[in-house]
Amino acid sequence: MDNLEIISMTILSIFLGLIFVVLIIRLAEQSAENKKYLESLIKKYNCKLRTNLIHVSGLPISNHMECKCFISDDKYIFVADHTEYVLDKSKLTKIELKKDIDIQKQAIPNTKGVIASTSVFGTAGALMAKNSKTVDVTTKKQLLIxxxxxxxxxxxxIFDTANILSEEKAISMFNITKDKVITI
Structure with missing residues (x-):
């Protein structure tokens, strides 16, 4: 390598390093701002508990978006992208927890056999060698309604809590009675 290549590589490395440092600083600033915002919400509504939930329906936000749920004595506050949605507990008729476990059989192709048969016999070989095995795929849903x-x-x-809250934690956090836990 000559000197010109070394100088250009050095300048490029310094430039990329500066971009990386600026991105790290910006992420740290955003994290600090977000933390301050969440702390201000806790003080504003005098919240006792907080958890994350996955939105399914009911709020004017996209499905499967993560929300933060703050619980105070008289309100539930749902926050998504710094937008607050407040639900007064006095308006509630009931809170339910619905559980659903879906087990499906899924075919997994034998790729080694298909590739070998295709290389020897072409398309007909691929069709003959499609021996696939089946596996059970379990999908769990736990809907907080x-x-x-x-x-x-x-x-x-409606929020999905399957991968966030255990059934016991959801029952205690949202004061759900056992008769409101429905298994589908």
Whole structure:
């Protein structure tokens, strides 16, 4: 390598290093801002508990978006992208926890056999060698459903808590009685 290549590589390395440092600093600033915002919410609503939930339906945000749920004595506060949605506990008719376990059989192709047969016999060989094995794929859903009345209309907020809260934690956190736990 000549001197020009070494100098250009050095300048490029310094430039990329500076970009990396700026990105790390920006991420740290955003994290600090987010932490301050969440602390201000806790003080504003005098929240006792907090958890994360996955939105399914009921709020004007996209499905499967992670929300933070703050629980105070008289309100549930759902926060997504710094937007607050407040549900007064006085409007609640009931909170339910619905559990659903779905087991499906899924075929997994024998790729080694298909590749070998294709190389020897072509497409016909691939069709003959498609011996696949089946495996059980389990999908668990645990839906937390807030039923409430808003302007004389029955509405629901639905969140998926399967990978976030255990059944026992959800029951204690949201004061759900055992008869409101429904297995589908």
């Amino acid at each position: 807030f039923n409430f009345i808003d302007k004389d209309e029955h509405k629901q907020l």
